[in-house]
Amino acid sequence: MAEAFPFGVAQDIIGRLSSTTFEEIGSIWGFSDDFRKLKDTISTILALLLDAEEQQNMNRQVKDWIMKFKDAVYDADDLLTDFSTEHSRGEVMGGQKKMAKKVRTFFSSSNQLAFFLKMGRKINAIRKRLDEIAEESNNFQLAERPLQQTVVTEYRDRTRPFIHEKVLGRDEDKENIIDLLLKIDEEENVSFISIVGVGGVGKTTLAQCVYNDEIVNTYFELRMWVRVSDVFDVRTIVEKIIQSATGWKPENLSIDEQYKIRKVLERKKYLLVLDDMLDDMSNEDAEKWSNLKSFLMGGAKGSKVLITTQSRLVATTTSTVSPYFLDGLLQDQSWSLLKQMAFEGEDIDSKFEAIGMEIVQKCRRVPLALKIIGRMLYFKRTVDEWLDFKDKELTFEKLGEDGVLPILKLSYDHLPLHLKYCFVYCSMFPKDYEIRTLTLIQLWIAQGFIQSLDDKQLEVAHEYCMDLLWRSFFLKTKEDYLGNVICFKMHDLFHDLAQSLLTTECKFFYFNAQNVNENVGGHLSFPNYHAFEENISLFIKLKKTRTFILTSDPRYLDQKVEEESSFRQLVSPDQKVKKESSLKRLISSFRCLRVLDLHDLRIVMVPNSIDKLKYLKYLDLSENDVEVLPCSIIRLLNLETLKLSRCIKLKGLPKDIYKMVNLKHLEIDGCKSLTHMPFGLGQLTLHTLPLFVVSKDPIISSSKHCGGLAELKMLDKVRGELHIKNLAWLKNATAEIKDANLGVKQHLRVLKLSWNSEGIDDTHVHDDENSLEGLQPHHGLKTLQVIGYQGKRLSTWLPKLTSLVKLEIWQCVWQHLSPLYELPFLQELYLKNMIGLEYISDREITDEVSTSLASPFFPALKSLKLWDCPNLKGWWKSDIVEVNIDNDQGNLATRASTSSQRISLPSFHSLSYLYIRNCIRLTCMPLFPSLEEGLILSNANLKPLQQTMEMTMNMTTASSLSSSSSPPLSNLKSLSLFYMQDIESLSEDWLQKLTSLECLHIWMCPRLKFLSRSMQLLTSLKKLEIGDCEEVDLINDKSDNGTKWLTSLQELRLTNFPYLKTLPEWIGNLKLLQILKIDNFPSLISLPEWIGNLKSLQKLEIYLCPELTALPEGMRKLVSLQCLEIIGCPHLKERYQKEMSDFSLAHVPIFRND
Secondary structure, eight states, X not given: OTTHHHHHHHHHHXXXXXXXXXXXXXXXXXXXXXXXXXXXXXXXXXXXXXXXXXXXXXXXXXXXXXXXXXXHHHHHHHHHHHHHHHHHHHHHHHOSOOHHHHHHHSSOHHHHHHHHHHHXXXXXXXXXXXXXXXXXXXXXXXXXXXXXXXXXXXXSOTTOOOOOOSOOSOHHHHHHHHHHHHXXXXXXXXXXXXXXXXXXXXXXXXXXXXXXXXXXXXXXXXXXXXXXXXXXXXXXXXXXXXXXXXXXXXXXXXXXXXXXXXHHXXXXXXXXXXXXXXXXXXXXXXXXXXXHHHHHTTSOTTEEEEEEESOHHHHHHHOSSOOEEOOOOOHXXXXXXXXXXXXXXXXXXXXXXXHHHHHHHHTTTOHHHHHHHHHHHTTOOSHHXXXXXXXXXXXXXXXXXXXTHHHHHHHHHTXXXXXXHHHHHGGGSOTTOOEEHHHHXXXXXXXXXXXXXTSOHHHHHHHHHHXXXXXXXEEEEEEOTTSOEEEEEEOHHHHHHHHHHOTTTEEEOOSOOTTOOTTOOSEEEESSHHXXXXXXXXXXXXXXXXXXXXXOOOTTXXXXXXXXXXXOOOOOHHHHHHHHHHHHHHHHHOTTOSEEEOTTSOOSSOOGGGGGOTTOOEEEOTTOOOSSOOGGGGGOTTOOEEEOTTOTTOOOOOTTGGGOTTOOEEEOTTOTTOOOEETTGGGSOOSBOOEEEOOOOHHHHTSTTEEOGGGGTXXXXXXXXXXXXXXXXXXXXXXXXXXXXXXXXXXXXXXXXEOOOTTOOGGGGGGHHHHHHHTOXXXXXXXXXXXXXXXXXXXXXXXXXTTOOEEEEESOOOSOBOOGGGOTTOOEEEEESOTTXXXXXXXXXXXXXXXXXXXXSSTTOOEEEEESOTTOOBSSOTTOOOOXXXXXTTEEEEEOSSOEEEEEOOBOSSOOEEEEEEETTOOBOOXXXXXXXXXXXXXXXXXXXXXXXXXXXXXXXXXTSSSTTSOTTTTOOEEXXXXXXXXXXXXXXXXXXXXXXXXXXXXOOTTOOBOOGGGGGOTTOOEEEEESOTTOOSSSOTTXXXXXXXXXXXXXXXXXXXXXXXXXXXXGGOTTOOEEEEEOOTTOOOOOGGGGGOTTOOEEEEXXXXXXXXXXXXXXXXXXXXXXXXXXXHHHHHHTSSOSGGGTOTTOSEEXXX
């Protein structure tokens, strides 16, 4: 199916030949007639190509004819790019001048005639080749078919829910697998379980549901997920396991180094999922499996390896228990899924059901097949169309007995042509590769796959991507906080389909280059640069390569840019020389490249010869060590995307960057060493510019090569994120900021404004208020972050940002903010290090309360963080001088300068997470009864919590709760109290309301003396941590000695109890306790015998107990104990120097005594 790519490129050529640019070029050089004939010939061949696609499998000559057309089209594309490149160079040289002058400056005079003759010969040769190809088509009796219009599919509901989170019909299977995982194998510490089923039946989905289950998450100390590639390589699998467990990705582990996996797994009860194990297992693979299995046997008792595979042979070879065979869905479940995909909840005629049941059987009740067919039926609205589809498309002749793959091929055949070549291009990524949506869009555009007449290529390409996602060709993996899909993968079966359609055009080379030949071409990808470098002499023969991509993960995938990785390997001088040499060979050989990805290669110098890649449209140099880019890079006149993200040593951009006239995406986020922006940047038509740096150096600022904020004036198409840095260093803040023209940038979604005033003269600070006022963004902005602003007043435009979802304000000196409750969609509010802040709102409480009666108070706010605001007194204006709580009515008693009244505090309508840190004077704020995710109070005042807990359930407050009958904080799952100076005990009235609480953390509360007898009411509590609370009496607490305490508790951690000589008896009643940590008990002299009552205990940690001399005999009864760690206990270390065999605890698989 290699016709997909030439079709896309050919359509792009037709579009370019119809453009005003080529009309102008043709007029200047007298090629207008040639361009017209070239366009007509290509259009004629394209009309035959759809029929040729169907005939090529039966006629080798037709397939060869298509390949000839592909080669000719690629050469025609290069030729037209030569024309447009020189035209762009002429514009750069001559500017917007009259036609006569433009002709003179199009080239230097000495080269004009030579260029004309050379290009004339080339275009005649291309036309002759294409004419011959068109003539040859007569031999095949190909039928003309009208060209499909490249339009975005129209759906009945543009807000269609194309992401299906709910897994249908697998509840029983999930429970069965979990039961197998929780079952202890008495003979082996590590057990192996396989899920077996046909492709698309949902093995991976089921494994994910099990993997993410709360019970499984609690039971296993360590969870890892690894996808096994088609090539079963032990080293690669070991590297992936280590990466999944630690977040660090080792590179090229030697055989001798693979033992490192044992250190990762030992002493831990782990769950490892090996997803999509081989379709078959040779004797060699079986031996490799045996080697891998030996590495995995060091886990604690109860460890499990869960394997998904299509092969019964693989399952029986790898499993230590009977494989779990996963069948298709039940008939009714299958029809429900098919109906949902086809009708999306619409009411339908009952006649559809009978046809649907037959279709379900043809799909063998396989979920993936049902989703795909359902989406195809979405466009068929009548019963007759369903019948016709069932009888003609879902025949045995077409589907055969090959499972779901023929259905996938059928779905591909029904795709619009513009989606076909976008889809098959993705075959160059390896299986299970997470693809960034924006990256794929940029790659499609670079290859000419996206045609748009109104400069909306990004929007059109995004719709293509969402269309493939909606049709289940892609699987969503990540969303941003706005719900936009930012990453996705291809299902393995769709990946197999894409590779089968393009056996040579797109190629992913794993470890070797055994199948490299000159017929391989077009688009190449490698897992790392080493895979290319080791076989460079073979690859450089592929002169027509248009894509070169590395699929290795970014270096800073899970860490901050500011932090240099401690795992980063040093590059030797010899390696640098070798890499520089190979890069030069790559550039000199692959002159037709449109896409070049060289990310994270530790490149220090980009070769000057980079400008030889004159067709290049996409260049990724991110995460390299370059300090300066070569001047020659500005001659890449076709470059549209330049990625320099996280090049942390890069000091500057090319001074003549304005000459890169086609540049649209300049990704420089994380380039923390950039000193300024180049003059002329604003002349570009940028769509992506995540960072703009104002110069802090007066010498650089005065240079003609340094651009100020005025560079932003004309960049109205900038979208996504923009961070303007060093605003405090503007010379003429008012004038420059006005020129930034942020208010017209309607596509901007995230704006970060940072002043960075450290080291600046205080005389410049007075401009801050004017500067912020002039930085008013478009009202469609979603996220705003303001850092280091030194003005006394917040800008008047903040309440006008009615679309704002997230607001962060750090290190500012305001006394109050604007009325934020007027922001109807605000979900996250984060105030940090606001030294001067005294109250949040500048309005009276009476005004906001009266407003909240008409509409919910902060209706969308879900997360609120107030950090390091030492002078914050309350939410409302400071003329409220007295605040008391009426415990019977839940009202505020306020006294203002003119009157006294009682006011019911408003409540946050949707707030789920609240974190207050170092705001000790904050005594009054809106109530927060609906918290669910968590409440953290650190060095904070207890009064806001008191006000919420003691509120009465009157109509005013109850209306703000999710349930009018629920007490405040009854849905709260996690409560943390840190550095709370005034708390002496836990209120029984409060605790009895916390019926959903699962985690309770109490640290550094110096006056806390007693826990409450009402702790027994915390029936959902699973984790309790108490540390550095020296006054707490765990022994004599008035709580019935804990006989009714915390029956659900699974984890208990006690830290720093200097006076405790023995453990409190109530711990012995915690029948479900799995983890017990005793840390820094300097007076502890013994452990009680009743510790043997903890039959569920799996892990016991004893740290820093210098007086503890022996372990009790009762520990012999700890039959579930998997891990015992003793650290900083010198007497125990001496007594049990090597092992526990003398103590008859040989059943404990993990023992550490340091």
